Amino acid sequence: MSVSETSGASVEKPNPVRETIIYILMAAVAITTVGPFLIMLSVSLTQDIRFITFPIELIPSPVTLENFQTLFARTDALRWLFNSVYVAVISTLGGVITSSMAGFAFARGDFWGKNVIFVLFLGILIMPDTALIVPQFVVLSQLGLVNTYTALIGPWFASIFGTFLLRQAYLSIPRDYDDAATIDGANLWQSWWQVLMPQVVPAMATLAVLRFMGNWNSFFYPMIVTSQSDMRTLTVGLGTVARSGGDAGLDMAGAVIGFLPTLLVFVLMQRYIIRGISLSGVKG
Amino acid sequence: MAAASPSQRATSQFLRRLRRSLPWYPFIIINAVIFVIFNLVPWISMFRYSVLKTDLLSTREFVGIEHFVTMLSDAKLHKAMLNTVWFTVMYIPLLVAVSLGVAVLVNRPLRGMKTFRALYFLPNITSVAVLALIFRRFLSPRPDGPINFLIGLVGIPPQRWLIDVNQAMPSIVGISLWEAFGYFMVIWLAGLQAIPSELYDAAKVDGANGWRLHRYVTIPLLRPTAAFIIVIATIGALQVFGSIFILTGGGPVNATTTVVYQIYSEAFNFGRFGYASALSILFFAIILIVALIQSRYLRFGEDVY
Numbered sequence: 001m002s003v004s005e006t007s008g009a010s011v012e013k014p015n016p017v018r019e020t021i022i023y024i025l026m027a028a029v030a031i032t033t034v035g036p037f038l039i040m041l042s043v044s045l046t047q048d049i050r051f052i053t054f055p056i057e058l059i060p061s062p063v064t065l066e067n068f069q070t071l072f073a074r075t076d077a078l079r080w081l082f083n084s085v086y087v088a089v090i091s092t093l094g095g096v097i098t099s100s101m102a103g104f105a106f107a108r109g110d111f112w113g114k115n116v117i118f119v120l121f122l123g124i125l126i127m128p129d130t131a132l133i134v135p136q137f138v139v140l141s142q143l144g145l146v147n148t149y150t151a152l153i154g155p156w157f158a159s160i161f162g163t164f165l166l167r168q169a170y171l172s173i174p175r176d177y178d179d180a181a182t183i184d185g186a187n188l189w190q191s192w193w194q195v196l197m198p199q200v201v202p203a204m205a206t207l208a209v210l211r212f213m214g215n216w217n218s219f220f221y222p223m224i225v226t227s228q229s230d231m232r233t234l235t236v237g238l239g240t241v242a243r244s245g246g247d248a249g250l251d252m253a254g255a256v257i258g259f260l261p262t263l264l265v266f267v268l269m270q271r272y273i274i275r276g277i278s279l280s281g282v283k284g
Numbered sequence: 285m286a287a288a289s290p291s292q293r294a295t296s297q298f299l300r301r302l303r304r305s306l307p308w309y310p311f312i313i314i315n316a317v318i319f320v321i322f323n324l325v326p327w328i329s330m331f332r333y334s335v336l337k338t339d340l341l342s343t344r345e346f347v348g349i350e351h352f353v354t355m356l357s358d359a360k361l362h363k364a365m366l367n368t369v370w371f372t373v374m375y376i377p378l379l380v381a382v383s384l385g386v387a388v389l390v391n392r393p394l395r396g397m398k399t400f401r402a403l404y405f406l407p408n409i410t411s412v413a414v415l416a417l418i419f420r421r422f423l424s425p426r427p428d429g430p431i432n433f434l435i436g437l438v439g440i441p442p443q444r445w446l447i448d449v450n451q452a453m454p455s456i457v458g459i460s461l462w463e464a465f466g467y468f469m470v471i472w473l474a475g476l477q478a479i480p481s482e483l484y485d486a487a488k489v490d491g492a493n494g495w496r497l498h499r500y501v502t503i504p505l506l507r508p509t510a511a512f513i514i515v516i517a518t519i520g521a522l523q524v525f526g527s528i529f530i531l532t533g534g535g536p537v538n539a540t541t542t543v544v545y546q547i548y549s550e551a552f553n554f555g556r557f558g559y560a561s562a563l564s565i566l567f568f569a570i571i572l573i574v575a576l577i578q579s580r581y582l583r584f585g586e587d588v589y
Binding site: 036101105135136255259 | 301302304305306308310311312314315318319321322325326327329330333386392394400402405407409411414416418420424428430433434462466467523525529531533547548557568571575
């Protein structure tokens with residue numbers, strides 16, 4: 001019996017009929033997940049399309065970019081796109097660096113209040129964010145931070161989950177590295193940045209991908225803290241497009257713009273995403 | 285030098301500890317500041333505002349526990365709670381069954397398996413806004429709308445979906461299911477693959493095969509995974525908002541108004557920030573209780589980190 005990625009239960013004698021049935025089933029499920037996105041793309045490239053009606057021609061004739069032009073002309077979509085990129089990049093970088101720092105401190109540090117702070121952080125981690133949205137808005141509006149990048153980025157600039165993830169990564173590095181760095185005269189910052197952090201880069205990459213996707217796709221919080229169109233992120237802006245009841249072509253053009261960046265990240269970073277889920281899942 | 289008194293020794297010990305601690309604080313200071321501004325302060329303000337009647341602009345009046353008394357007779361809130369339960373009760377069993385079924389299906393060493401898994405994950409990578417844009421069109425009540433056309437192929441008459449009082453919530457369940465099953469499939473797969481194949485070999489030696497293999501090896505060993513999935517999926521389900529906000533706005537006739545939507549609506553449609561804060565406390569308590577009961581009942585969480 002060969003060692004495979006799968007568990008032993010499914011390692012059976014190859015059976016062509018069985019295999020064919022399995023492939024048919026898998027293809028059927030795949031059609032349900034991929035089909036809507038293909039139709040989205042097709043409709044977004046179709047001229048003057050008010051409704052999506054079936055049966056549908058998957059390759060429109062003629063293929064046109066009109067819907068995208070109209071979308072960018074009629075809405076702030078370009079601005080939303082910029083906001084989303086800006087907010088997601090800064091949030092991701094900030095969150096990963098601060099998690100790396102705090103993870104290091106919780107893994108190696110010996111400081112006053114370490115356990116208390118750690119338990120407090122754990123408390124936040126299990127707290128549902130939606131329960132806190134209204135009070136967050138109240139506080140931000142008192143600070144005059146509604147409709148600012150500070151409000152959009154702020155909560156993402158630290159990640160409790162990331163701190164735990166990186167703490168685990170640092171804990172798996174033998175203490176010998178720290179000792180060697182200390183003997184060589186490195187201070188804490190140097191041993192963090194030059195000796196230990198390079199060894200947790202895979203964990204940081206996993207966190208970065210999860211944070212980027214999470215931030216890009218977030219909807220409730222950015223919707224609450226922005227009321228001006230020019231401060232909206234793409235998802236929030238697309239929400240208003242969806243509710244405005246325009247043409248199907250326009251809607252799908254918006255959906256394509258919202259979908260493509262995440263698709264790109266997913267294709268390039270798939271293994272980090274899956275690892276991130278497995279980590280949080282198995283560890284849970 | 286004279287022998288140090290106990291208090292002096294304590295002081296010097298304290299100073300030494302402090303000196304050792306200080307270099308570490310810069311490493312957590314940003315996390316701590318963010319935590320204070322975006323969690324601790326809102327957390328405190330939630331309790332402070334729960335006893336006020338305020339629209340954040342002109343009115344600000346102390347009302348004590350009035351909001352919590354109001355909740356008892358707030359018919360819209362009760363409807364929202366029922367809706368949330370209804371959503372969760374439909375969604376969780378379906379999600380568990382579908383994601384496990386698909387995980388078992390793709391947990392084989394066949395060619396192209398990785399591609400299929402990636403395709404199943406696709407709905408999960410995108411935002412709720414994109415899903416809503418797509419499904420608002422797919423669930424069109426027109427007879428030639430995509431979903432109506434497809435069900436027509438098997439002889440089911442066109443349905444009204446999102447604009448029908450009875451079908452709106454099941455439609456939201458369907459969309460949520462479509463979006464999430466790939467994610468939970470990955471967690472099931474991690475659980476399935478963590479089962480050592482020796483256990484199956486041992487069970488086979490003992491004469492187990494087919495269904496009994498699953499009954500006595502797979503299912504018991506998947507229990508922690510199942511517990512984890514049920515708990516996090518339930519916590520997620522209780523918080524469903526985005527798709528409802530975009531697709532139905534809580535309607536038709538409050539049929540899809542969930543607790544979170546109700547909190548949103550009280551605060552941002554009616555400017556009742558005090559009442560919304562009180563509802564947030566209630567909502568937090570509900571989630572905490574559900575999570576605790578489930579964790580206990582499902583015997584999950586022995587090892588939190």
